[in-house]
């Protein structure tokens with residue numbers, strides 16, 4: 001096994017082994033770009049070190065060989081007294097973890113070689129500046145000395161010389177500073193700063209390995225879901241110097257704007273500076289465009305290299321470069337991070353440039369980026385007072401009055417106020433308040449904190465971990481930097497897509513992408529937003545290739561119409577329980593209380609025409625497209641008044657000697673229907689089997705509605721769906737009754753109705769016996785919400801807020817199984833049921849309804865499982881279309 005690769009030996013596809021930085025340094029080297037020579041120690045070496053506590057035995061030898069070759073090539077030896085070769089030792093993992101791990105520059109400088117460097121460069125000041133930087137970085141990251149100590153000494157040195165910035169320090173001042181720094185190291189570590197260059201290098205390599213398991217790095221990996229066992233590579237790269245005077249400098253650049261995707265010159269440059277100086281903000285940088293005036297030759301070369309990189313990587317790249325006395329060096333590149341809007345625009349621009357095809361363009365964007373673009377956002381034209389910046393935990397733009405406890409949140413929202421719940425962190429007791437609030441703001445916790453997880457589950461805007469805000473729940477106020485106060489009742493605005501927090505009300509504008517999906521703006525129209533045009537084109541690519549159809553979950557004609565505008569190809573789930581609420585509740589009560597067949601039939605008879613009218617509207621909105629209607633599913637007690645409220649009513653009436661016979665009967669019914677475990681109780685098909693006439697009424701309403709639409713010249717395509725079936729016998733009984741009813745309606749109206757009848761697969765037993773169930777079903781719809789609950793044996797309503805945070809933190813789930821389908825467990829049942837169902841009935845239609853239908857990762861799973869369609873909430877339809885396209889491309 002080879003542990004060390006020269007930059008000329010690697011390439012960009014070796015990120016697992018060489019890390020992103022190493023792989024791309026190699027790629028640039030092989031492209032003939034000016035990269036300072038060097039080599040990369042592999043992640044494999046790091047893994048051995050992390051597992052065994054020692055470097056692999058072959059490593060020292062291999063490093064020596066590569067170092068010798070580097071020295072040969074550079075014509076000088078590491079740390080050589082009269083002309084030292086200096087190197088940087090740089091971390092670089094597979095996934096970029098900005099600022100999380102360590103890098104040390106100027107390795108090879110010592111009390112002796114600092115003079116050689118000065119003589120070679122003809123610049124005393126530069127040599128001492130480089131040396132003090134080495135001791136500072138090495139002291140801090142390798143030897144673990146508190147960085148503040150160096151900072152303080154540096155400030156004092158500036159003070160002593162009356163310098164306002166580090167460039168004004170004299171050579172002598174820097175030399176004295178080096179002595180101070182060495183003193184700090186000796187005092188703090190009990191040993192002298194190492195003078196042997198190879199020892200410096202070896203210690204630095206080990207420190208980079210160790211930094212993989214630093215607290216910062218671990219936390220970052222947990223948040224970003226990066227596996228903990230990848231390890232980091234280490235790059236040893238010969239130094240080039242941006243701190244050699246005014247004709248030198250260092251900078252960062254993007255090949256196009258990572259915020260908008262626009263082509264142009266984007267970046268920052270800092271004269272006479274080294275490494276981190278640009279991002280550390282110690283002096284003011286200038287926009288990259290100004291480099292053209294400072295150094296035209298390097299500037300033009302840089303522009304050319306950026307073009308080469310874009311063409312080569314066929315994507316936006318970000319780069320780090322340094323100019324040493326007028327000579328340009330490339331120190332890093334990678335395919336750059338970008339905003340959601342930029343991702344869409346860049347993808348289509350690259351298609352236009354002929355750099356990528358449509359299939360590739362689909363891989364360059366994703367559904368969560370599209371979802372982000374669909375949230376309303378703050379009007380950026382309006383000046384707002386930003387008071388903090390936290391972690392963007394759950395997207396959206398929320399405005400409301402600050403409240404500091406759940407009780408107030410609920411109370412105020414009941415009286416019609418919009419509120420933002422502000423907490424240090426949330427816990428399950430805050431649930432009511434979170435539900436009542438427009439958005440949630442916390443000062444502690446990351447993307448997997450309770451607030452973040454629960455808010456995302458609720459689809460609520462959330463900014464968490466805004467650490468610069470001091471939340472004082474006792475005094476009901478928060479303090480922002482500079483002592484700025486926000487008290488209970490003051491309006492705040494939080495942006496869950498950027499993490500920004502404002503005082504006062506920031507106006508919200510609808511997303512231009514939603515305006516487009518709604519059909520209120522046209523992508524082709526003159527002056528159309530460029531982003532909208534890009535989204536439109538990417539959606540076309542997706543629709544062209546996808547195999548999965550996308551339906552919507554919609555219970556009424558309004559939602560159905562909206563879903564259709566968003567591209568839904570039918571309804572995958574219409575829940576009928578919504579049709580039993582409101583004023584109709586009374587009829588449902590009568591149905592439940594019915595003592596005799598006549599009373600029951602009367603109640604059902606009252607519901608029939610109302611249900612029919614609902615269906616007529618729905619079929620009209622979805623004319624020509626399939627509409628799957630689920631017969632009544634929830635336990636009946638959900639339609640009855642709350643038990644406490646009812647008891648109070650009864651008691652009150654009793655004490656006032658008022659008639660209360662009806663209340664009493666209701667109360668008895670509530671007691672009778674009470675279940676320990678309603679989720680597993682009398683619901684779904686079980687209701688249809690024990691309440692005579694209930695399902696028949698619903699089927700009749702459906703059939704009549706279809707018949708009316710047909711008569712009116714429409715094209716209704718109803719599919720009747722039976723919930724919670726566990727065995728084929730249940731389905732057979734319901735089917736027999738339904739077919740009779742349909743036949744009656746067909747005779748009555750004199751039309752033929754091609755109604756389909758199928759079932760949900762949402763119980764493990766249904767999945768396990770899918771082959772039998774298919775004999776009586778025209779279609780299956782996987783109800784993955786209930787299937788997840790019953791396979792895992794936990795109830796979503798109870799557990800998400802209680803132990804999921806702990807499970808996520810312990811890494812038991814990467815993500816909630818209600819958010820993304822659990823492929824190994826629930827997914828295995830789905831795959832088997834698909835196979836068994838199709839074996840019985842090759843033309844069986846297969847779909848999925850439930851939240852997973854709109855979740856990007858789950859959509860890919862359903863594509864692979866061979867389903868015909870997914871169904872999701874209307875708002876998620878575009879996301880599902882896009883992901884279905886990406887899965888197929």
Ligand code: ADP
Nearest residue numbers: 088090091099103237238239240275276320331
């Ligand atoms: P990070 O991953 O934190 O960006 P890097 O390894 O890229 O860390 O290095 C930190 C800084 O030092 C960067 O600005 C980089 O350009 C600079 N740097 C690294 N190696 C060299 C080198 N050999 N010569 C000059 N500057 C370097």
Ligand code: MG
Nearest residue numbers: 021320331332
């Ligand atoms: Mg870097």
Ligand code: MG
Nearest residue numbers: 723762783786
């Ligand atoms: Mg269900």
